[in-house]
Amino acid sequence: MNLTVAEENYVKAIYKLQEGDQAVTTNALAYELDTKPASVTDMAKKLKEKKLIDYEKYQGITLTPEGRKTALQIVRRHRLWECFLVDKLSFSWEEVHELAEELEHVRSEKLINRLSDFLGNPVIDPHGDPIPDAHGRMAKPRPQTPLDQANAKRLVVTAVSDQSTALLAFLNAKGIKLGTQLEIVAHYEFDNSIEIKMKHLPSLTISEQVAKNIMVRPL
Amino acid sequence: MNLTVAEENYVKAIYKLQEGDQAVTTNALAYELDTKPASVTDMAKKLKEKKLIDYEKYQGITLTPEGRKTALQIVRRHRLWECFLVDKLSFSWEEVHELAEELEHVRSEKLINRLSDFLGNPVIDPHGDPIPDAHGRMAKPRPQTPLDQANAKRLVVTAVSDQSTALLAFLNAKGIKLGTQLEIVAHYEFDNSIEIKMKHLPSLTISEQVAKNIMVRPL
DNA sequence: AATTAAATTTAGACAAAGCTAAATAATAAA
DNA sequence: TTTATTATTTAGCTTTGTCTAAATTTAATT
Structure with a gap:
């Protein structure tokens, strides 16, 4: 499936906000993405169309299995780039987030798998968050x-x-x-x-x- | 100056097509960017507004000094990422162009300068083209x-x-x-x-x- | 249960970047 | 120098992603 950068950012944000099975609210998502609730509603319709989320009016948003898979790919890309920036280019951990936010949208399985190999297939990123593997499997975040x-x-x-x-x-x-x-x-x-x-x-x-x-x- | 990805692609294409002082034609640019002449005219107005090109109706397009500087930054980013992909991630030279085409739009001086250092400040990319330095200076392309x-x-x-x-x-x-x-x-x-x-x-x-x-x- | 407040959605508008079709300008050919 | 051809521009429309303001639904409180 070919997603736009905006769509990827929504999927990632929904993944981040969705604790367990609780639906994510329109307002929470708008706040997270620094946008307006009306925009979230618009995008929710598109993502539902693409079968990445379950969404019914006024009922909040949850990722479908497909959506979760997509989110994990994006998270993987983000965290691997953070590793690269810190380990190889000597950035400090507080500098890398915004750069990784852009790099994560370069969609290439081959690129990201080779990057992972190059970095020694790390399992946590510089912020201490676990990195999903190529199949979307990830260590449970440590109790925090x-x-x-x-x-x-x-x-x-x-x-x-x-x-x-x-x-x-x-x-x-x-x-x-x-x-x-x-x-x-x-x-x-x-x-x-x-x-x-x-x-x-x-x-x-x-x-x-x-x-x-x-x-x-x-x- | 904050450019969109589309604007960056136009500036890069104009740079590529502009031999010496000859103005680039609307048609040539449309062909290069795989778009339509009408779209080029639209964008020409925007880039003129931003003082990146000189443009008068029917007279073709040339980069301003500012535009040339911008183009060289983009070329630098593109070619450094190509080096990274080939030297560090073992891509072959014919695979890297499309990936570099995306990576080049991540705008960060610091990132690109550190990447250059990390690669040993290379002066030619895997296709044999020279890489502009941080100040936009570049070896003359070899006579070819x-x-x-x-x-x-x-x-x-x-x-x-x-x-x-x-x-x-x-x-x-x-x-x-x-x-x-x-x-x-x-x-x-x-x-x-x-x-x-x-x-x-x-x-x-x-x-x-x-x-x-x-x-x-x-x- | 009725009312108020908060959250959400709809309607309508806008900017960016593209398109097609029609109009106009520049160039080449007769 | 007219005419024909080619190049370029304009006008108007489309899509994506956003917005504001108004309407509606849900939740909370009397």
Whole structure:
């Protein structure tokens, strides 16, 4: 099936938002893709036509098996390019997302399989996310929660989910990166902030807004 | 300046067709881009607006200095990706054109400069064409003529200019590739064919049509 | 159950990039 | 220098992906 770049981006976003079998809402998708709900409705009709999603008016969106397969291909391409940029071209992990976002739309099985071989068939990308293989099989993402929902005290950063350049640059400035160990000092409900502490550094207060995008697992 | 993929393709094609100061015609550009003259006229107006070309009704198209700079950036990206695909991912030279055609539209100076470093800053691509450096400077293409216009007898293949997949596959089947040495046995005017001979192989007849796209230099 | 609020969809419009068919300009031929 | 031919442009339409504003449906709250 020949998809446009826009269609691929929708499929990828639906995959990202679809937890389990819950349908993705029009609004959530519009927010994720930085577009308007009306545009999402339009595209939903097209993707349904192409049998990539199940969609009934007002009922939200879920990927079909075919749609899921497509999404996994795109995710594979994205994550392999991220590996390439970091491992071979010495980019830092917070720089690669936007570039991979473009490179992922070059559709060639042969290219991507050779790229994978060239990189030694990696199974996780620089953000700690697993890479689907050529058949769409992928390691289960390690149990991770957003930092604002973590209950354990001592944690390690495993990924950053909403990969806007601004956020990544912010984290970089604070010295927070993949593998960073930190502990939660306090969670202030009254102003939605979290105080964290990293070794050898003074403690640091961040907003829940930011914390939501930092994925961690217990150490 | 932010160009669309279509605009980049036009600029690149104009660069390719513009020999010296001669203006490129609407028809030639339409043929090169596999589109219609009316579409070229439309795009010419946009590119003039963006100051990438000089264009007056019925007078043909030439690149402005700014347009030439843009074209050289695109050519640089294209040729570096071709090197990457051949040198690092083991593609053969006739496979890479279409992939590079897509990769070239990922616009990032940093990416392309790092890619160049990673490849050892090559100065010619797998087709034998020179690669512009980061400032748009490029070695003069070596003196080469299309095979149908060669006067010397003993020749070496330096490039293939019209890089359609069909043509490249045809040449591959015949064993003609970059660096192949051959001699012209005879040029038959009456049916526009050329008989050539490669070492250790029986002689071979090809059409002028094909020969036009094989660039050679005297050996 | 009725009303309000929120989410979603429809209707109509726009920009980009292309097309066809018709009109016009430039060039070549008689 | 007319006429015929070829090249180019214009006019109007199509598709893709987006938008805003209005209408409608679903969900939440009285």
